Amino acid sequence: xxxxxxxxxxxxxxxxxxxxxxxxxxxxxxxxxxxxxxxxxxxxxxxxxxxxxxxxxxxxxxxxxxxxxxxxxxxxxxxxxxxxxxxxxxxxxxxxxxxxxxxxxxxxxxxxxxxxxxxxxxxxxxxxxxxxxxxxxxxxxxxxxxxxxxxxxxxxxxxxxxxxxxxxxxxxxxxxxxxxxxxxxxxxxxxxxxxxxxxxxxxxxxxxxxxxxxxxxxxxxxxxxxxxxxxxxxxxxxxxxxxxxxxxxxxxxxxxxxxxxxxxxxxxxxxxxxxxxxxxxxxxxxxxxxxxxxxxxxxxxxxxxxxxxxxxxxxxxxxxxx
Amino acid sequence: xxxxxxxxxxxxxxxxxxxxxxxxxxxxxxxxxxxxxxxxxxxxxxxxxxxxxxxxxxxxxxxxxxxxxxxxxxxxxxxxxxxxxxxxxxxxxxxxxxxxxxxxxxxxxxxxxxxxxxxxxxxxxxxxxxxxxxxxxxxxxxxxxxxxxxxxxxxxxxxxxxxxxxxxxxxxxxxxxxxxxxxxxxxxxxxxxxxxxxxxxxxxxxxxxxxxxxxxxxxxxxxxxxxxxxxxxx
Ligand SMILES: Nc1ncnc2c1ncn2[C@@H]1O[C@H](COP(=O)(O)OP(=O)(O)O)[C@@H](O)[C@H]1O
Ligand SMILES: [Mg+2]
Numbered sequence: 001x002x003x004x005x006x007x008x009x010x011x012x013x014x015x016x017x018x019x020x021x022x023x024x025x026x027x028x029x030x031x032x033x034x035x036x037x038x039x040x041x042x043x044x045x046x047x048x049x050x051x052x053x054x055x056x057x058x059x060x061x062x063x064x065x066x067x068x069x070x071x072x073x074x075x076x077x078x079x080x081x082x083x084x085x086x087x088x089x090x091x092x093x094x095x096x097x098x099x100x101x102x103x104x105x106x107x108x109x110x111x112x113x114x115x116x117x118x119x120x121x122x123x124x125x126x127x128x129x130x131x132x133x134x135x136x137x138x139x140x141x142x143x144x145x146x147x148x149x150x151x152x153x154x155x156x157x158x159x160x161x162x163x164x165x166x167x168x169x170x171x172x173x174x175x176x177x178x179x180x181x182x183x184x185x186x187x188x189x190x191x192x193x194x195x196x197x198x199x200x201x202x203x204x205x206x207x208x209x210x211x212x213x214x215x216x217x218x219x220x221x222x223x224x225x226x227x228x229x230x231x232x233x234x235x236x237x238x239x240x241x242x243x244x245x246x247x248x249x250x251x252x253x254x255x256x257x258x259x260x261x262x263x264x265x266x267x268x269x270x271x272x273x274x275x276x277x278x279x280x281x282x283x284x285x286x287x288x289x290x291x292x293x294x295x296x297x298x299x300x301x302x303x304x305x306x307x308x309x310x311x312x313x314x315x316x317x318x319x320x321x322x
Numbered sequence: 323x324x325x326x327x328x329x330x331x332x333x334x335x336x337x338x339x340x341x342x343x344x345x346x347x348x349x350x351x352x353x354x355x356x357x358x359x360x361x362x363x364x365x366x367x368x369x370x371x372x373x374x375x376x377x378x379x380x381x382x383x384x385x386x387x388x389x390x391x392x393x394x395x396x397x398x399x400x401x402x403x404x405x406x407x408x409x410x411x412x413x414x415x416x417x418x419x420x421x422x423x424x425x426x427x428x429x430x431x432x433x434x435x436x437x438x439x440x441x442x443x444x445x446x447x448x449x450x451x452x453x454x455x456x457x458x459x460x461x462x463x464x465x466x467x468x469x470x471x472x473x474x475x476x477x478x479x480x481x482x483x484x485x486x487x488x489x490x491x492x493x494x495x496x497x498x499x500x501x502x503x504x505x506x507x508x509x510x511x512x513x514x515x516x517x518x519x520x521x522x523x524x525x526x527x528x529x530x531x532x533x534x535x536x537x538x539x540x541x542x543x544x545x546x547x548x549x550x551x552x553x554x555x556x
Contacts, residue, residue, distance in 0.1 A: 180421070183421050189372055190409075192393055193396065193401070193404060195393045195424050196393060197393045
């Protein structure tokens, strides 16, 4: 496949590269939105999101390989994605239920241990060299002539998922259960006095976040065609976390914008840095420091892009009157 | 309606309540007074299920409630407006109130309660779409009481509604507390450090000192009691 791609015209190569970048940004946006549900709206400090992504990817990859061949591709795709989601949710249940009963920072430590542990255990149990799965292409057979079609298809899927998750979060935050989540996030005891079960509310949010991360992992597995433990290391968690902090805890549009920005600067630095692939460490440190100084609440804080534009217009109108 | 019998409560190894017994009858306003640190808040927290007693018994309308989780106890009809108000600052005033009706699935009942609460505290209606955090202390207290009323309680526990509030608003709030009792028929257990105003409003009172009930009487008698006059009305 690679040799074929090399001979393609430049314009097509650019298209291929661009779709690939946007798909990755979309996957990061999904991960960041789902982590934001937990860390931002839910105010629970989770550091294990890469573990749920991993479980979703491995779950989907395993089932795809295990299913008999000859089934309709779309059916296999949907089933395995749902399965990946289920595995990640089960992981969320396993770590979330015992930890969310406790208060404070146990969750951060336990989820960190979970995210790292689940990858280490599975990659150590994996006897293949190098460890990992090749995921059979189920939607259609890919070659250099239809690679762009394939990527465009995934671009569509990822965009659809991002839109779906954005709508889900917006509606959830405005629902009675979502407001209960916000109440619990601010004051568990006061919420309990109104008949809200704080643990139940937190577990629900945590599971929603794990499920979305698992779904993103499953789509990634199908898109990349292979999954390996090295794709799910802690740096991934750091990246997702940085997007959430950059975008603002509790901001949907901030999250999506930050996913774009981080990917763009990372690519940019990658080009400047050339062979030095460790540039991301410098970049992350720099972004965090600048963020602390200039925008400690993220780009928009907990608000949305639309709020910021509305305020800006109002201020401009007020300014022109004066 | 509510009976506490020999309730002991601990924070870790420190005992905060020593054999507290008290009762509240349907329709009454009962007050629990005592100085700072006496255990008033602990008593209310224990009734609401935020704290489990190590010994003793709590019954509400004949049903044992000690050891039940807070969210169950609300469902039985006990609401609390907590000390320090603890409103949700990032939700609007209206959303804070709606949060109180979280367990009520019947939309028309929720609307009815909302109308009643907003009639009681018109300021809450004027400020309906403001974030709760932008209200003044007195308005936040009204919101905390309103939010508790939204649960549709038979018994309302109020923890120091006068704390840190301008005297004019204290007057207004206590008038509304009386109306809640008279017009809605809600039974009230009022915790106060401000004994003057509490003994004027309530029919009966208990005095709590370092975790023990030391006095219990009708309020007019408590107001005349030399011990009470010296310690709490001086
Ligand atoms: N969360 C807590 N942990 C440990 N001790 C507490 C806690 N809350 C209250 N106490 C102690 O319990 C006693 C009673 O406190 P509290 O019920 O708040 O009194 P009051 O409401 O009458 O001022 C005090 O000695 C206080 O220091
Ligand atoms: Mg107190």
